[in-house]
Amino acid sequence: MLMTVNQATATSVNQNAVVEARKLGLTFQTNDGPVRALSDVNLTINKGEFVSFIGPSGCGKTTFLRVIADLEQPTEGKISINGMTPEQARQARAYGYVFQAAALFPWRTIESNVGLPLEIIGLPKAEQQERIKRTMDLVNLTGFEKKYPWQLSGGMQQRASIARALAFDADLLLMDEPFGALDEIVRDHLNEQLLRLWRQTNKTICFVTHSIPEAVYLSTRIVVMSPRPGRVTDVIESTLPAERPLDIRESPEFLAIAARVRDGLRAGHSYED
Amino acid sequence: MSFSRLSWQVALALVLCAVAMTTMPMLAAEAAAPMSNGTSTLVIGLVALSAVASFAMFSGAASAAVLFIGAHGAAWLLIAGISGNEGMARMPYFLLLAAAWLLAWRCVAILSALKPQSPQAKTFLRLLIPAIFGAWILILWEAVTRGAGVPFILLPPPSAIAARIGNSLPILAADVRQTIFKAVLFGYIVGCASGFVVAILADRVPFLRRGLLPIGNMVSALPIIGVAPIMVIWFGFEWQSKAAVVIIMTFFPMLVNTVAGLAASGHMERDLMRTYASSYWQTLFKLRLPAAAPFIFNALKINSTLALIGAIVAEFFGTPIVGMGFRISTEIGRMNVDMVWAEIAVAALAGSVFYGVVAFIERATTFWHPSVRGGRA
Incomplete structure (x- = not known):
């Protein structure tokens, strides 16, 4: 797999990368003046990863997902999806997008x-x-x-x-707080199903959430973000095994990762005061 | 609701019966065909008996049935008795009419409170209640105009209007063909279709949206009375000039509603289509037009009545010697008010059918909309 030479990616260093962001920034022009939604985001997401984006509202996690999906255009830096621009990737139907509401x-x-x-x-x-x-x-x-x-x-x-x-x-699945509006019991159940699905299909998943347990339970990597301006403050590799029964959430390993995520979120917040 | 209790409508009806008995006879002495004592007794007996029987019944449906028979039997006897004696009615006639009406009121009240289980019974009730309501408007109209001898010119009784409709079917049919099947239908289809097409164009081409819509609002404020004679000058006396008026009247409701409807689909849904790299036309047909359907049907319903008004009014300004508006304007000049009423009745019926057909198609098409399926959004 690593041997395959991707013709389209002259600039891409990592052949295995699905999403590559370099010094990515996005400033919205609003009536109250410019708002920096994303600032200096550097991130590489590899094939087959399950990456969660977590942070308080306004930290740009949804915006980042929308930039990948070409629903927003970055104002600084570079991003490539499978070696293409977001626009090309969208036209090539390179990803599936799940919104906060079902939108059926x-x-x-x-x-x-x-x-x-x-x-x-x-x-x-x-x-x-x-x-x-x-x-x-x-x-x-x-x-x-x-x-x-x-x-x-x-x-x-x-x-x-x-x-x-x-x-x-598509090989890439972008999910923007898909279970945010559901109750805890349904959410647990869907989390379990999603993990099973991910293992079965071997897709790359980018998952936005504001729930720490959800992020830790699902991910192979957790990206912690903080607001004003939206930026990445920590990237945590999960040490949990691929096979994850629901009660793994009581294991010390799980709790240790959750504590680190919480620390990362707190650190991001403290800059504000 | 307890139907076995004495209600105020029934009690009042009984009181009215009693007063009527003391003030007999029903018709003035010089009446040409006086009512027999038997008829008067029968009316009073029918009202009183059904009134008493109604609250001795074991079920709401049974007491409604008793009231229904009593009220309509009495009304029929009263109207039959007044024929030949128009304008001769005395107080007991009106008292008994009021008593019968009260019983019918009570009957509808009981029927409205019923909660049937089977869907057939529900449908039957849904049709029966407005039918009784409508029938009583006609019964009171007929009995009062004939009993009190209201001049024909002011308000003819419905039976005379019905007789006129029966005698003038060929004329009415010709008028309907001229006004509805030519002017209204043609104008409606062309007006609605062009409003729809221009709305899509305005959506696709920004300068049309910026420039056309404000002017559209102004044109929609044009007074139809002013436009109609000009259309006659432009398009001649035949139905084409009326169709032109209908087109002007129906174009803008459709334009404005379609433009609003095209903006009705949600941001998330449109983003979704964008992630599929969906083309403008795919998004239009698969998302935006279905989402706009409730707005478009609103315009179709508004236009169904506007079109009829437009065509009839336009015919006041010169027509060949056929058409509903032409008939109304000439027959009123010849004091043939029953013909005017006949045209009004036919126009009302045609308008209701037109509206009903559009509403029916709407329900079938936008079955998913919360307002149709009666659910939450």
């Missing part, structure tokens, strides 16, 4: 919501059906294909939106 279209059934990106790409009908079936199965929604989104619970809706992002079958 109420006039479409669940299966036709999951099939929406496939319709837009213009896949043949048979392959659409095959992919819908496979991804609905992955998120345990088989049997709900003909339902409408408003007939499903919030957790099921969010699972359908994950299925929609997976049906796309």
Whole structure:
């Protein structure tokens, strides 16, 4: 895998990198003057990683994800996705994006919501059906294909939106607080399923959250960010094994990582005072 | 609701019966075809009996049925008795009419409180309650205009209007064909379609959005009375000039609503389409137009009534000798008010059907919208 020479990446140093940000900055022009949302972000995300972004609101974690997705344009620095610009990556449909809310279209059934990106790409009908079936199965929604989104619970809706992002079958999955609006029990369950999914599909996942346990439980690497201006204050490698039952969250190893994340968040905050 | 208790409507109806009995007879002495004593007794008996029986019943449906029969039987006898004696009615006639009306009121009140289980019964009730309501407007109108002898010119009884409709079917049909099937339908389709297309263009081309919409608002304020004669000069006396007025009237509600509807889809949904590298037209057809559908149907509903008004008013300013507006303006000059009322009734019916068809299509198309499915957003 490492031997494959990526033709498009003349500048990329690391052939294994999915996302590479160098001195990335983004300043929004608002009515109250310029706001620095991101400042001097340097980060490389490698293939197959599960990277969480954690920080208080306003720290730019969502903005960073949106920059990767070409939903915002950086004002400084450089970023490449699979060796391409974000714009090229978006046009090449290099990633699937899961939003904070399910954002399912109420006039479409669940299966036709999951099939929406496939319709837009213009896949043949048979392959659409095959992919819908496979991804609905992955998120345990088989049997709900003909339902409408408003007939499903919030957790099921969010699972359908994950299925929609997976049906796309891009190697990179960007998730912006996908479980933020759900209750603790549903959230635990979906976290477990997401880990299983990630292991099965071997995708690269960027996951924005403001929950420390969620970040530690899911990630291979945790990026701690702090606000005003949004920047990376710490990057923590997880020492947890790949196999993670839910009760791993009571292990001393888990708690040690969580404590380090908390320290990182506190350190980021202290600059403000 | 306890239907077995004596309600104030029933109690008042009984009182009115008693007063009516003491002030007999129902018609003035010089009436041409006086009512028999038997008829008067039958009316009073029907009202009183059904009133008493209604609260002795075991179920709401049964007491509503008893009241229904009593009220409508009495009303029918009263109206039958007044024919040939128009304007001769005395106080007991009106008292008994009021008593029958009170019973019908009580009947509707009981029916409204019923909570049937089966969907068929629900549908039946949903149709029955407004039907009784509407029927009583006609019954009171008929009984009062004929009982009190209201001059025909002021307000003809509904039976006379119905008779006029029955006798003038070919004329009415020709008018409907001219006004609705030519001017209204053509104008409505062209007006709505062009409003829709211009809204899409304004969405696609920024300078149109900036320049056209403010001017559109101004044109939508144009007085139709002023525009209609000019359209006649431009497009002639035939239906084309009326269709032009309808187009002007329906264009802007559609334009404004479609523009608002196209802005109705959420940011997240639009970002989602962007992450799929969806083209402008894909986003339009798969996201923005479905999200705009409730707005577009609003315009279609508003326009269904506007179009009819526009076409009828436009016909006041010169037409060939056919058309609903033409008929109304000429027949009123010839004091044929029943014909005017007949045209009004036909226009109201056509307008309701038109609106109903659009509303039906709306419910089928925007079944997902919270306002249609009756759920949360």
